[in-house]
Each structure stands twice: as structure tokens, then as C-alpha cells.
Amino acid sequence: MNFDVAAFEKSVCNSFESLLARCSxxxxxxxxxxxxxxxxxxxxxxxxxxxxxxxxSCDISEKLVCITVDHSIRPNEEGATDADFVKKIxxxxxxxxxxxxxxxxxxxxxxxxxxxxxxxxxxxLRYEAxxxxxxxxxxxxxxxxxxxxxxxxTLLMRFLQGSAAAGISQIRGKYLRPLLQxxxxxxxxxxxxxxxxxxxxxxxxxxxxxxxxxxLKLIPFxxxxxxGFENAxxxxxxxxxxxxAAVKEMALRCEDDFFPAKISQKEISFASENFSxxxxxxxxxxxxxxxxxxxxxxxVPYGFVRALSLWPEIDFKKISFSDISxxxxxxxLFLKICEKQATESGFFAIINEDGVxxxxxxxxxxxxxxxxxxxxxxxxxxxxxLEIPLPFVVRSREIGDxxxxxxxxxxxxxxxxxxxxxxxCERGKIPIxxxxxxxxxxxxxxxxxxxxxxxxxxxxxxxx
Numbered sequence: 001m002n003f004d005v006a007a008f009e010k011s012v013c014n015s016f017e018s019l020l021a022r023c024s025x026x027x028x029x030x031x032x033x034x035x036x037x038x039x040x041x042x043x044x045x046x047x048x049x050x051x052x053x054x055x056x057s058c059d060i061s062e063k064l065v066c067i068t069v070d071h072s073i074r075p076n077e078e079g080a081t082d083a084d085f086v087k088k089i090x091x092x093x094x095x096x097x098x099x100x101x102x103x104x105x106x107x108x109x110x111x112x113x114x115x116x117x118x119x120x121x122x123x124x125l126r127y128e129a130x131x132x133x134x135x136x137x138x139x140x141x142x143x144x145x146x147x148x149x150x151x152x153x154t155l156l157m158r159f160l161q162g163s164a165a166a167g168i169s170q171i172r173g174k175y176l177r178p179l180l181q182x183x184x185x186x187x188x189x190x191x192x193x194x195x196x197x198x199x200x201x202x203x204x205x206x207x208x209x210x211x212x213x214x215x216l217k218l219i220p221f222x223x224x225x226x227x228g229f230e231n232a233x234x235x236x237x238x239x240x241x242x243x244x245a246a247v248k249e250m251a252l253r254c255e256d257d258f259f260p261a262k263i264s265q266k267e268i269s270f271a272s273e274n275f276s277x278x279x280x281x282x283x284x285x286x287x288x289x290x291x292x293x294x295x296x297x298x299x300v301p302y303g304f305v306r307a308l309s310l311w312p313e314i315d316f317k318k319i320s321f322s323d324i325s326x327x328x329x330x331x332x333l334f335l336k337i338c339e340k341q342a343t344e345s346g347f348f349a350i351i352n353e354d355g356v357x358x359x360x361x362x363x364x365x366x367x368x369x370x371x372x373x374x375x376x377x378x379x380x381x382x383x384x385x386l387e388i389p390l391p392f393v394v395r396s397r398e399i400g401d402x403x404x405x406x407x408x409x410x411x412x413x414x415x416x417x418x419x420x421x422x423x424x425c426e427r428g429k430i431p432i433x434x435x436x437x438x439x440x441x442x443x444x445x446x447x448x449x450x451x452x453x454x455x456x457x458x459x460x461x462x463x464x
Contacts, residue, residue, distance in 0.1 A: 003193035005052070008186070012046070013053035016143065016178040019171055023141075027058065034139035035095075036130055037066045039082040039199035042145035044089065045187040046179055048196060050143065051093045066090045066097040067133040067142070071122050072104040082199050089196070098137065100129035119209055134174065146177045149184040149215075152230055155237040156214050167237035251285035254278070258286055259293065266294060266337040272312040275333065283309040287335070294337045296324065308333065319439070320398070338399060347431075352391035361429050362448035364394060378431065380448025386455060388442055392435040396428050403441045404456050413444055420451045 020026055035050065037043040051060050068086045083099045090097035102125050111121035134142050146168050155167040170177050179187065191198055207213045222229045258270060268290045275283060287308050291300055304321045307314075311333050318327040325336045347359055351374075357364045362380035374390045377383065401413035417427050426449055433443040444454040 003189050005190065005193055008190050009049045009053035012049035012178055012182070015181065016050060016176065019176045019178060020141070022171060023176075025140075027054070027063075030063075030140050032065060032137055032139045033063060034065050034067050034130070034134050034137060034142035036142060036144050037068050037086050037097075038145075038201070039068065039086045040145075040201060041188050041191055041198040042147055042150075042179065042184065044086075044196060044198050045190055046143060046145040047089070047095065048093060048194060049190065050178075051095055055094075061094050061096060064095045065137045065139060066095050067130060067137075068097065068099050069126050069129045070099060070101040071107055071126065072102050073107045073122060085199055096137075098133055100133050102126075102129060119211065139174075141174050141176050144175055144177050145179055147179045147182050147184055147187060148234075151180060151237070152233055153211055153214050153219070155233050156218060157211055160210070160214070167234070167241070169241070247281045247285050251282050251289065254282070255286070255289065259289070268293070268335045270333040270335075272331045272333070276312055280309050290335050291324065294324075294335075296337070300324065308335075318400070320400075321439070325400075348393070348395040350391055350393055357394075359394070359431070362431060362445075364431070366390070376433075378445055378448065380445075381450040382447040384445060384447045384453055384455075386443060388433060389435050392433055392442070393439060394431050394433055397430065397432060401432065401441060403444060403454055413441070416444055416454050420446055422446070422449075422451060 017027060020030065033050075035043070035047050037047050047064075047066055051064060054060055054063065066086060068083055070083055083101075087097045087099070107121050107125060110125060130142055133139075151167045158167070168177065168180060170180050188198075204212060205216070207216060257274060259268065270286070278286075284305050287305050288300070300321060304319070304324075307316065307319060308326055311328060312331075315328055316326075318325070320326065320338075323338050325338050327334050327336075349357060349359075351357065351364070351366050354367055354374075355365075357366070362378060365377045365379075366374045367376075368374045368390060373387050374392075375385065376388055377385050397413055402410040403413060403416070405411045413432070417430070422430070429449060430451075431445045431448060432441055433445065434440060435442050440456075442456050446452050446454070
């Protein structure tokens with residue numbers, strides 16, 4: 001039985017038009033529409049289906065613009081070939097194409113700085129490139145090619161990462177996803193019927209990426225052993241999305257009671273009598289809102305937010321994540337951004353899997369030998385081997401850092417550096433390892449510069 005190309009193209013265009021209608025717009029009054037295309041099956045399908053469906057009703061050479069992004073994380077010839085391939089397809093169907101190239105090595109730099117992995121870094125830079133391209137061509141909307149399979153993978157990935165976030169939304173700002181209700185099998189059937197080849201990213205088979213591992217291992221297992229799991233997961237995601245929307249709406253109603261018109265010195269405080277009267281979910285939404293107001297770009301771990309939201313029922317003196325510092329005093333919870341000095345060259349990474357990780361002046365190799373306990377080898381001017389629970393953080397020093405001594409009392413890391421007679425200019429190069437939650441320092445590794453190490457006894461970490 002032949003694939004009905006015309007019906008498929010009409011369904012994609014109808015989906016796109018319905019998304020525009022939800023934005024109170026229509027195809028006729030939108031001057032230009034960007035389409036993000038990688039050369040893979042999904043994005044090529046989106047490009048060709050929109051071009052085919054609209055070619056008789058508008059000038060697609062003016063209305064549609066293809067945007068392809070080269071992340072520069074694959075071999076040069078492979079990335080360049082993908083871009084050339086997309087441009088040739090665009091020439092054939094009469095759609096303009098622009099290429100945005102991310103500088104070589106930038107993805108890895110961002111991944112190291114944000115401590116969120118290569119996938120997240122590539123996504124961040126890709127959206128920056130799409131924003132830039134949309135501004136250049138005057139596109140009010142950009143179409144993305146996420147499909148039903150992507151929605152399923154995303155929900156599973158976020159669940160495994162400990163997030164209760166909903167899945168992919170059809171509309172997010174200027175970004176529209178007309179294929180979100182269409183399965184990948186139908187997408188490939190359309191391309192085969194049109195005799196359009198597609199490119200396959202060589203990294204799609206690399207199982208060090210969580211999404212690939214879910215696609216290649218987890219989903220086939222679930223399909224074989226749990227019939228109908230796909231609809232159950234997608235419906236669960238829809239339910240979470242509705243609940244999240246309700247929580248956001250409720251939090252929005254009480255924002256004025258918590259947030260001043262102007263944040264002074266990057267600090268916000270919550271009074272216990274007001275904060276404790278709210279449901280935990282509303283407290284967490286207000287905390288996330290505070291991070292947005294601070295301009296925090298990095299994804300903040302839920303465990304950190306959860307600990308903050310349980311105050312004042314469960315009190316703490318001070319905890320921190322990255323540049324965010326939280327303390328309690330006088331019946332108030334204070335959240336503050338700790339600005340780094342311009343002269344500091346800090347580093348931060350979350351290690352949650354086996355691998356070798358290179359930093360400026362030292363390298364770290366982690367191997368998980370038993371349960372969640374990893375054997376870690378750190379190499380610098382000298383080396384050290386130790387065991388630490390996964391996941392753990394490796395970072396440069398922060399103001400207020402302290403460790404436990406043999407008597408169980410705190411000793412400031414600054415005092416340790418002074419004992420070592422470590423010059424001030426060298427102190428930012430010493431790696432500090434943290435684990436558990438709230439995060440506690442388990443080691444200060446002076447060995448990377450030829451000094452001693454301060455390693456907290458394992459029995460002191462047992463309650464992590």
C-alpha cells in the first residue's frame with residue numbers, strides 16, 4: 001500500500017496552522033518562518049512537508065527559511081557534509097538556507113563550565129544559534145522537528161534524572177513543533193515515498209549519551225516486556241504538565257508577597273510565617289522563580305531546591321550549589337548569588353559516571369567498582385587514589401569552605417591553604433571534592449600542585 005504523501009503533508013500543515021492559531025496568528029500574516037534542519041529524518045520531513053503543503057498557497061522561497069546548525073563536535077568533514085546536504089535539498093525544493101556554525105571546541109567549553117554534559121551544552125548553543133538566525137532573517141516563529149518518539153524519550157530521560165518536569169511542549173515562545181503527535185515510523189515512511197535520503201548523526205549510536213541509551217536499550221526492553229507503556233508514559237507526562245501549570249499559576253498569584261520590585265545585592269529572603277503557610281510545591285516554584293530573577297542559567301538540582309523548600313520545618317544553617325548560597329537566620333531564609341572575582345579562574349563539574357575528565361593542571365579518572373562507590377584517581381604534580389560515592393562534585397574553592405578534622409570539628413579551607421603556605425594566586429587551582437546532600441567536602445587535593453591532601457575519613461561520610 002502506497003504512502004499518501006498529500007494527506008501527510010496536509011496533516012503537518014494543519015498542525016502548524018493550529019499552533020499559529022493558538023498564538024493568535026495565521027500563515028498569511030506571518031512574514032517569515034524559520035525551520036531548524038539538521039539533515040536527519042525528522043527535520044527533513046518537517047521541511048519538505050511544509051514546503052510541499054504550502055507551495056500552492058504562498059511563495060515558499062520568501063515565507064520559509066531553513067536554518068541548519070553545525071555544532072563542530074563531529075569530524076569536520078562530517079559536519080560540513082551535513083550542511084552541504086541540507087543546502088542541496090533546499091535548492092531542490094526552492095527554500096532559502098542559512099548555516100550557523102558554532103566555533104570548534106565551544107560545546108566542550110560550555111559543557112565544562114555548566115557541568116551539565118555535552119548534550120545540554122550543545123542544546124544551549126543550538127538555541128542561541130537559532131535565536132541569532134531568526135533575528136537575522138526576521139522570522140517570527142521557528143519550527144522544530146521533535147516527534148512523538150522524542151516526547152517519549154524526553155519523559156523517560158527526565159524521570160531517570162530525578163525531574164518531575166513535563167515533556168516537550170508544542171509551543172514555547174517562538175518555537176513550534178508541528179510533528180509532536182507523529183511517530184518516527186510515519187516520518188520515515190513519508191521520506192521513503194518521496195525518495196528523499198536523510199543523514200544519520202554518527203553520535204546517535206554513542207551510548208555515553210543518556211538519550212541514546214534510552215532509545216537503544218531502555219525503550220526496546222520496555223516494548224518487549226510492558227505492552228502499551230508508551231501511551232501510559234505520554235499520558236503521565238500530560239498530567240504532570242497540567243499539574244505544573246496549575247502550580248505555576250498559584251505561585252504567580254502570591255509572587256507580590258515575596259518578591260520586591262528590585263532585588264538588592266542579588267539577595268532574596270523569605271519570612272518563615274509566610275513561607276511555611278504554602279504547600280511545598282508552591283514553595284519550590286517560588287524558589288525556582290528566585291533563581292530566574294537572579295539570572296541563573298544552570299539547571300539547579302531538585303535535591304537542592306527540595307532542601308530549601310522543607311524549611312522551616314527542617315532547618316539548616318547554610319548550604320550552597322554553584323554560585324547560589326542559602327542560609328537561615330532570624331526566622332528568614334536568605335538566597336544569594338555569590339559573585340566571583342574577575343581574576344578567578346574557577347571550575348565546576350558533576351561526576352556521575354565512569355570516565356576520564358581533564359581540567360586545567362590535573363586530570364581525574366573515575367571507575368565505579370561497587371554499588372555507587374567510585375574509585376577515583378587524580379593526577380597532577382603528584383597523584384592520589386581515593387573512594388567516593390557517585391555522583392560527586394569537583395570544583396575550585398568558594399568563600400566559607402570548611403572541612404571536618406579528626407575531632408569532627410570544622411576547619412576552614414583557607415586555614416588549610418595557609419598551613420600549606422600555598423600562595424594566594426595558586427589557591428583557585430586546588431580541586432575540592434564534594435558528595436552527599438547537602439553537599440559536604442570530602443577532600444581537598446593539594447597533590448595536584450605538589451602539596452598535601454586533606455581527606456575526610458570515610459566514616460565521617462557514612463551518613464551521606
